[in-house]
Structures are given as C-alpha cells and as structure tokens.
Amino acid sequence: MKLSCSQSDLNTALQLVSRAVSNRPTHPVLANVLLAADEVTGKLRLTGFDLSLGIQTSISASIDESGAITLPAKLFGEIISKLSNDSPLVLTSDEVSQQVEFTSKSGTYQVRGLLSDDFPELPLVESGTSLKLNPLLLSNAIKSTLFASSTDDAKQLLTGVNLTFDGFGIESAATDGHRLAVLNLKNILSQTNDINNSSEFEKFSITLPSKSLREIEKFLSACDTSQPINLFIDKGQVVFISFDEIITIRALEGSYPNYSQLLPDTFSNILEFDRKEFIASLERIAVLADQHNNVIKIATDSSAKIIKISTDAQDIGTGFESLSVSFKGESFQIAFNVRYLLDGLKVIDSNLIRLSCNGPTTPAVFSPINSDVNFIYLVMPIQIRN
Amino acid sequence: MKLSCSQSDLNTALQLVSRAVSNRPTHPVLANVLLAADEVTGKLRLTGFDLSLGIQTSISASIDESGAITLPAKLFGEIISKLSNDSPLVLTSDEVSQQVEFTSKSGTYQVRGLLSDDFPELPLVESGTSLKLNPLLLSNAIKSTLFASSTDDAKQLLTGVNLTFDGFGIESAATDGHRLAVLNLKNILSQTNDINNSSEFEKFSITLPSKSLREIEKFLSACDTSQPINLFIDKGQVVFISFDEIITIRALEGSYPNYSQLLPDTFSNILEFDRKEFIASLERIAVLADQHNNVIKIATDSSAKIIKISTDAQDIGTGFESLSVSFKGESFQIAFNVRYLLDGLKVIDSNLIRLSCNGPTTPAVFSPINSDVNFIYLVMPIQIRN
Numbered sequence: 001m002k003l004s005c006s007q008s009d010l011n012t013a014l015q016l017v018s019r020a021v022s023n024r025p026t027h028p029v030l031a032n033v034l035l036a037a038d039e040v041t042g043k044l045r046l047t048g049f050d051l052s053l054g055i056q057t058s059i060s061a062s063i064d065e066s067g068a069i070t071l072p073a074k075l076f077g078e079i080i081s082k083l084s085n086d087s088p089l090v091l092t093s094d095e096v097s098q099q100v101e102f103t104s105k106s107g108t109y110q111v112r113g114l115l116s117d118d119f120p121e122l123p124l125v126e127s128g129t130s131l132k133l134n135p136l137l138l139s140n141a142i143k144s145t146l147f148a149s150s151t152d153d154a155k156q157l158l159t160g161v162n163l164t165f166d167g168f169g170i171e172s173a174a175t176d177g178h179r180l181a182v183l184n185l186k187n188i189l190s191q192t193n194d195i196n197n198s199s200e201f202e203k204f205s206i207t208l209p210s211k212s213l214r215e216i217e218k219f220l221s222a223c224d225t226s227q228p229i230n231l232f233i234d235k236g237q238v239v240f241i242s243f244d245e246i247i248t249i250r251a252l253e254g255s256y257p258n259y260s261q262l263l264p265d266t267f268s269n270i271l272e273f274d275r276k277e278f279i280a281s282l283e284r285i286a287v288l289a290d291q292h293n294n295v296i297k298i299a300t301d302s303s304a305k306i307i308k309i310s311t312d313a314q315d316i317g318t319g320f321e322s323l324s325v326s327f328k329g330e331s332f333q334i335a336f337n338v339r340y341l342l343d344g345l346k347v348i349d350s351n352l353i354r355l356s357c358n359g360p361t362t363p364a365v366f367s368p369i370n371s372d373v374n375f376i377y378l379v380m381p382i383q384i385r386n
Numbered sequence: 387m388k389l390s391c392s393q394s395d396l397n398t399a400l401q402l403v404s405r406a407v408s409n410r411p412t413h414p415v416l417a418n419v420l421l422a423a424d425e426v427t428g429k430l431r432l433t434g435f436d437l438s439l440g441i442q443t444s445i446s447a448s449i450d451e452s453g454a455i456t457l458p459a460k461l462f463g464e465i466i467s468k469l470s471n472d473s474p475l476v477l478t479s480d481e482v483s484q485q486v487e488f489t490s491k492s493g494t495y496q497v498r499g500l501l502s503d504d505f506p507e508l509p510l511v512e513s514g515t516s517l518k519l520n521p522l523l524l525s526n527a528i529k530s531t532l533f534a535s536s537t538d539d540a541k542q543l544l545t546g547v548n549l550t551f552d553g554f555g556i557e558s559a560a561t562d563g564h565r566l567a568v569l570n571l572k573n574i575l576s577q578t579n580d581i582n583n584s585s586e587f588e589k590f591s592i593t594l595p596s597k598s599l600r601e602i603e604k605f606l607s608a609c610d611t612s613q614p615i616n617l618f619i620d621k622g623q624v625v626f627i628s629f630d631e632i633i634t635i636r637a638l639e640g641s642y643p644n645y646s647q648l649l650p651d652t653f654s655n656i657l658e659f660d661r662k663e664f665i666a667s668l669e670r671i672a673v674l675a676d677q678h679n680n681v682i683k684i685a686t687d688s689s690a691k692i693i694k695i696s697t698d699a700q701d702i703g704t705g706f707e708s709l710s711v712s713f714k715g716e717s718f719q720i721a722f723n724v725r726y727l728l729d730g731l732k733v734i735d736s737n738l739i740r741l742s743c744n745g746p747t748t749p750a751v752f753s754p755i756n757s758d759v760n761f762i763y764l765v766m767p768i769q770i771r772n
Contacts, residue, residue, distance in 0.1 A: 107707030
C-alpha cells in the first residue's frame, strides 16, 4: 500500500471510525482500524469494529499502490491529530513486516500494525427491510429514551433501546425495571420511506445496545439533516448508510418486555407545573438527598396550589422546596429516586409538564404539555414508611 | 446567629474559602467552613483551613444576632450555588443544637453543623517581615516553577517551592531531583515594599507547600493587578492580605538544597530554536514515547543546522522529527524524559528558546531568548546505551 492524502481528511475519518473501536478489545486486532486503499476507486477506506458496532468511511487519496493493513486506532489517531495540515501525508505499508510508515513535512513515523486478514468482516445487510429517515428525528428518538436503559450487563435486553417500526412511524422505548421512557414518532416513515405499499409493511421491533447507540446518536446529530439516512434492517443487524459512511449495529437477542401494559389506564391525580423550576428545585434538594439514599418526597397541598418537595438526609440535614402547580385530584404523598426524575425531566422538550399518578405505590407518569412530541416517562415510586 | 445576605456574595465567598478545605480532613471539623457574624461590623466572616492553608474572607450582611458555627463546606457550598439570586437569603443558627437553617424564596434547608469552638484558630502573623507585591508578578513566580516540585510526599521539602527574598526581588525555585525551575524577579520590591532602608533587609528564604501554592496562584491570578498585595512573613508562616481576604500558609521545615550549585558554569553546546515548533514535535513524538518509557533522543546535525528528535517504542513503533536550529558547538546526542521537557517548555514565556548543555550525562538548561524574564529550566538527561 502506498498513498498520499490530506491530514485533515484522514484525521476526521479516524476520529469517526475510532468510535467503534473497543477500549478493552477481546482480540488484539480489534484495537486497530482497518485501512484499505484501492488504486481503481482512488479511495482509502477505514473501518472500526468492536463486533457489535462497526463504522466504515472512505476518503479520497492519491493511491500509488493498493493494499490493506490494520493499525492501533488510539496511537495512530493521536499522532495524525497532532500533525500539521500544511502538507500532504504519505503512507506506505509493508504487508509482510506489518509496518506502516507515514511521513509529513516535519517527520517520519513507523508503526507496527497487524495483518488485514485477521480483521473481522463488517456484517453488511443487503436484504431485509429498508427505510429512509431524517437523521435528526432518529437521533432524538434515541436520545429521549436511551438514558432509561440499564447499565447492568446482567440485565441483557434491558441494556438496549427497543425500536418498533409499523410502516408509518417509530416507537423508541427503554427501561431498566425502575423507569421507562417511550417516544412515539408518528407519520414520519410514510413521507420518506421507499416501501411502495405500506399496507404490506409488517410491524416489527428490534432492540439495539445502548452503548453502540450512544455513538450512533453522536454521529446522527452531526449529520446533514436535509439528507435522509438509509436504514437496512435484517435479522439481528441494522445498517445505517449515509454518503461515505456505513454503520452496522448488532441487535440484542430475545423479546423485549411488553412495556405498554405497565401504563395505568386512568389517573386520579394530575399535576401540571413548570419544568425548569421543578428541575432547579430537585437539583437543590438532590444535594442533600444524594448524601443519604437519593429519596425525595412530593406532597400536594391542594388548597395552596403548591407541591412540597422534601428530603431528609438524617444526621446531615433536611430540605424542602415549594413549587406552584395546577392540580386535579386528592391530596397525596409520593416518593422517588431524585436521580431518576432528573434524568427524565432533562430530555422532555416542553416548558410545562404533567405528572399523572394514582397513589404512592403505583407508577407515576411524566409527560410534556403543549408539545407535538408523544413522550412519556414512567417512574416507579419508592415505598415510604411513615 | 441570625442574618440575611445576598446569595451571590455568599456563593463567591464560599467558593473561595472552600479551596482551603481538605478533601480528606484529619478531623471532622476540618471538612467545614467557619461562619462568624458580627452585629457591630455588619460582616459575615467565612474561614476554611486545612491546617496548612487557611483562607478567610468577609461579606456584608444584615445581621440581627451575632454568632458563629461551622458547616460542611461541600454540601453547604453546593446548595448555596444552586439557589437563585433573586431574593436575599436568611440564615439562622442554633448554636446549641448545631443546626443552621437557611431560607430562600423557593425553600428552606436545615443543615447539621459543628461548634465553632472546635475550629482551629488561623495563625495570623503580625510581626516579622512585611512586603508589598504585585499579585500578578507573584502568581507568575509561583506558576513558572511549581510544576517542577515533587508530588512524592516522602520527598518533604522538595514538595514545595522555595522563595528567596533579598530586599530587591524574589527568586522562586522548585526541583524534584530530576529537574529544577528557577525564576528570578529583580528590582520588584524596591519599588513597592514598605521597608524604609533596604540595606538593612536581611536575605532569607522560605519553602511553601506546592499543594497550597496551587490554590494561592489561582487566587492571585484573579486579583486586581493595580493593587499590591501585602505579605507578612514570620518563622514558619506566610500571610497574604488583600482587601477582605486573608490567606495563611504554613512553610515546610528544613533547609532547601543549594540548587545554584547544580548549574554548570560553562556550556560547550548552545542551540537556539522556535519554542512552539519544538513543543509540537515533542507532543507528536510523545504519543510513541509514552507507550514505552517516555525517553526521547535529541541529536544534532551541525552541518544541516537541524536537530533530530526521535523515539523508539520498541515493538510499537518509532518516530523522528527534524527541527531547524541555530547551533554552536560539536555534534552530540542527548536523551530526556519527554514529559519533563514539555512541562518546562510550556511555562517559558518566549518564542525563541536556548538549550545549553555539555554532554549526554551533565545537566541541560533551557532558557528564554529575548525575554526580560530571568528563567532557567535545568533537566538531567537520561543515560542511554548505544
């Protein structure tokens, strides 16, 4: 392999594909990025793959000799990022000695790589369901629910986000067993998808790992929103294609819990209040609640049209805050993990929010008011002894 | 104690004095800040003290009842910082139950404190030598040398910065045994000090702990530079006084090594080059050097008027960079810990720098060119086998 390319193109590409390189690779070659130069296309293709998430991109290069090799992602990326952009970079690899030499105006580096043959193939789906989607909508669908997934690997499917496609829209959902976030985007596929007859579209759902989705969300939010992104979904695999980039992500196996049955049908108490004021009060109360067990209580005072948010961090101190609310129902008291509340309230895109609940032991639901976004955040209360 | 004050004044004061509160206090009360309200002066005085560094400041408050108590610095500071600034804050303490209640527009907090009697007295020096100094000059003197002090507590005096006062200027020096940074500020005291007859001034030096100086440096660099800061120096203690703030710092005991004898009298090789280019080359080379043992080599090529900076990270890779230099002397090769070089080069305030050395086993000295700052950075080379 012999080529010359721009430092800034190579740097951007390396930063992108490195997102799919594991910090703790199970095999040495998975700490590397795959470089493949093709004289015919004049492209240098870069790939990172942690066996779950794969990212591939290409840059234009002046290629004297085709070839492929893998290089340590972190080390190679760091040196390239520190080189100046004022002259082209020359890369030469010797596939036998597995050495890559790169020369810039100021110096020359030789880095030991590994054979490209050892690098696993990216699983590309070419059949299955295909969709076109606005990257911003997809990024929002992921961001609004991802935080509610579990970080405990033992919880398997709950470490992912469940996406349901029905031919017209997407429903994104995540739960860790204590809280559940669901965003429903309706009528977004019918405008853009390439399925001619949506009545033939069979509703299906897939659960993707949150760790990989976090990287995809960053990628999507930086995409050009005027261009739809292509999704190919097949058993166990989703592939995103956008211009020069291909992203593959392996789905988690198993059937996701039927979360819709968790939602109570009716609510006897409905409170409406300002989201930012509520967040500010919770953040102050959290300073004390975090010292003890993260528990805060919310008590209504229907006559005064306020709620009292309080915490008791035993020997350390106590705090309470009042917040004006509009209130329908009976007086009640309910307790939550303050961190769960703050996580969900921060993603709700609305100034006013609604808290719907029945009592201190049944699920409470936070939702936006006057928003065109169909979002709910269900939180299980904490049982308190009086 | 009963008072009301502004949230923003209290917040600023708490952030400042908290810098002197230890993260790992040896006694519970040292995790607290001391609050003392005086009805007569109308001031609330706040103090943080880790037994080495002490910071005291005062804010105006409307005081109904004098009194004093201590409160957990971190917790109290965090809640206060999150309160809004749109209404005054009311603080009431019950010295018997050791509870403090503070009320803002949105809520009320009660925090458990500790008796003020248990809080150690700040050692205030009122005799000894007194000086007036520009805070910016003092902050630069600390910043330019502090990084070279040792982080190993077993090295005692070397964990500090040695300051020498001779009646006209200050010399600041720090060494960890592998490198030495010395900044000499001449003729800065004669303009501003309050000593009537400087010929009577006896030269003396004091070593202050780097950990505390790091906080003082931050404080000084935020000071109004048009107002001199007052220093009172007595056996074992330095006190800085500026408007409402008093900072005390306990000196390290013992006599600091006579570092001036480490400086070679003459140099057979003198190189001059661009500081930023040298730093950029070292930072690239460091990516590889950090993988192995941080060692980089510098070799002169007097005919080509360049130096070659290289590293060999064994199985990982090798790198070299060339840099134009102006050179006087014979060809030589010398090796350094790249992190030591970068630490020192980053504080040198000059575009052009000089490297003076005799050979691969004797101290090398970096110094600024065309700068009015009298600074040297001495680094011991690493012995290399060929």
